[in-house]
Amino acid sequence: MRFIAVILLIVLTAAGIYSLSNEDMRVILDKKTASIGDALYVIYSIDNPDAVMADLYGITNKRISAMDKGAVLDAGTLAVIAIELGKARGGFYYFLTGLSRYAAQSLIYDGIYPESFAWNRSLSGSELIELAQVIKVHI
Amino acid sequence: MKYAFIILAAVFVFGLSYGGMVTEISGKVDILSGDKWQKAVLAMEVKTGDRIMTGMNSSIRVETEGGFFEVKELSMVTFSEARTSSSHNQKLTLDTGKVRVRFSKIIGVQSSFKVQTPRGTASVLGTEEEVGYSSLNGMSVYVIDGQVVAANNNGNSLGIDRGGHGGVSAKFMLYGNFDYIYSESGGNAPFGDNDTENNTIKYGLRFYLNRLFYFQPIPEPERL
Secondary structure: OHHHHHHHHHHHHHHHHHEEEEEEEEHHHOOOEEEEHHHHHHHHHHEEEEEHHHHHHOOOOOHOOOOOOOEEEEEEHHHHHHHHOOOOOHHHHHHOOOOHHHHHHHHOOOOOOOOOOOOOOOOOOOHHHHHHHHHHHHH | OOHHHHHHHHHHHHHHHEEEEEEEEEOOEEEEEOEEEEOOOOEEOOOOOEEEEEEOOOOOEEEEEOOOEEOOOOOOOEEEEEEOOOEEEEEEEEEEEEEEEEEEOOOOOEEEEEEEOOOOEEEEEOEEEEEEEEEEEEEEEEEEEEEEEEEEEOEEEEOOOOOOEEEEEOOOOOOEEEOOOHHHHHOOOOOOOHOOOHHHHHHHHHHHHHHHHOOOOOOOOOOO
């Protein structure tokens, strides 16, 4: 019983340390170019405010696990993440091809992205947070 | 009696010096006071120059003289005020996110409450409004009650009345839909059940044709 309590305490402490804190958010907000890992973390935290980093590695989605977490985030990749994590709707062409340009088009259609938003445009940290807010409202 | 006097004096001095006070918090909210971020707590003082940041699923309400402001989730704002014996001007600088403001004129002094964004400013004229800002979509203002003046950084301004929606686009253009809230809620007279002159069809057709034959007007060159 004591052993289980100790394990629980460790897990809860770890969750407290690694959950998406305001400090993490400030770090992301200051970034000139956000990474795919940042996007995964922010979008995943919409439904799981106390998400831990380890949770991200548990995502079994093929398209998401194939992504390089340190790569620069673009609008198309953010759209793919949002669709695959169930936070936005993907259009017919996206499900047919799986291409990020069609994922971005789906988000433009839903009014999440502004019109004439280029799918290969890289996103800054503040833009990522703004878009996360819009995605959250659209769920 | 002595203690009561001290408390009254403290309240009087405090009342003159403080900018706002935290009355409601939910979730993770931080305040940058000086150069140190600290967790917001109830009854905390918000002074001029303080920066407020809200996390996911978080919000904070700050009571100020003349009303209150509520910072919604994933927002970053800076509160500032300038107070003299004859005027009291309060301002929120919205870097990102959304803020709701209720403000009524302070009796006896010239008072104002502005929400400033990098694209434009919304001046609250004794009213309630919700202002959002994103670098991608610009500033958007929803007027819940009263009147708001939205101005872009070029100096052009637009008055938005109760129930209206307007703002400044990412390209610094002013826009407004004065019956936004009414039309969204179905209460706008020419539409829906009260549409006696078939305006719905007329406007719908016009909208469809505009989309079909959309053309971009070439702006006139500026005079040198």
